[in-house]
Amino acid sequence: MPSSPTPNVDDEIVPPPKVNKWDGSAVKNSLDDAVRDILIKKLGFDENFNLVDGRLGICSIAVAIAMLALLWDYLYPFPQSRPVLLLCVSAYFVMMGVLTLYTAYMEKGIFAVAVYKDPAGNEPQTWEASSYMKRFDDMYTLSLSCFKGKNATEKTVQFEKSVACFFDTEGNLLLDLLEPEVLKLHNNLTSGKKDK
Missing domain, CATH: 1.10.287 (Helix Hairpins)
Structure with missing residues (x-):
């Protein structure tokens, strides 16, 4: 697998606005938006809008x-x-x-599709991020999938954590806690490891 893309320093991830931490839909959407920003702005992928x-x-x-x-x-x-x-x-x-x-x-819960074009000229990789959160539940499941090649071989990793791990008591999303988790999923896929 090629190394991960270099981050674009001009694109800073802006923290989302404060959300009502008791509104599961708002919490999930805030997390989804932050994950999309990490893929696009931090990792430098190109967003694909076909879906x-x-x-x-x-x-x-x-x-x-x-x-x-x-x-x-x-x-x-x-x-x-x-x-x-x-x-x-x-x-x-x-x-x-x-x-x-x-x-x-x-769509199957996919909220972001991004493409990484390798500068070395290798086949582009398509990355899909999907999430799931049951109603009245605090567990947020994030899945990251990578498709590479003409046969579109897929590798998927995911984590499931309480949303309380990523929000403070005021309802502010803590990007410094979410970003390492997303990057860990990304690194597990690029290194060839399979996670849960």
Whole structure:
């Protein structure tokens, strides 16, 4: 495995704003944003938006269908527009099903995709960060995966820790405690070790 990329000193990781430590969703999102910043700014990876673009494409089609129904009903009031409205509502329902399948089977909790292009010219590595936190639970699970090569061989490492390890009593995220954990996962992948 090639050595890890050199950090970009111009990009300083800005600590996220203070969160309500009792709001699990806000705590998870704050941790996810900080991990993304560590991958992009600290490690110097390039962010890949293909996964998000897929979701935006599906949503754009659904919005276009809804706009078509609205426009058609405006041009041809209800009794005339009934078949088109029925078709648009059905198509919108199908698109929401596609979106649900996409988020469940394609995104799978992935909140960041980054690409490391080796200066030596080796094949680029794709890194994916995903997280999971049960509702009303304090345990945060972070998984980091690395894909390399045309066959996309995958290696994954993860940790599970209480969010109390990364936040102070005021709800401020402690980057100096989170960053070593993320870098440890990164180093385990680049050195070829398998973690939990």
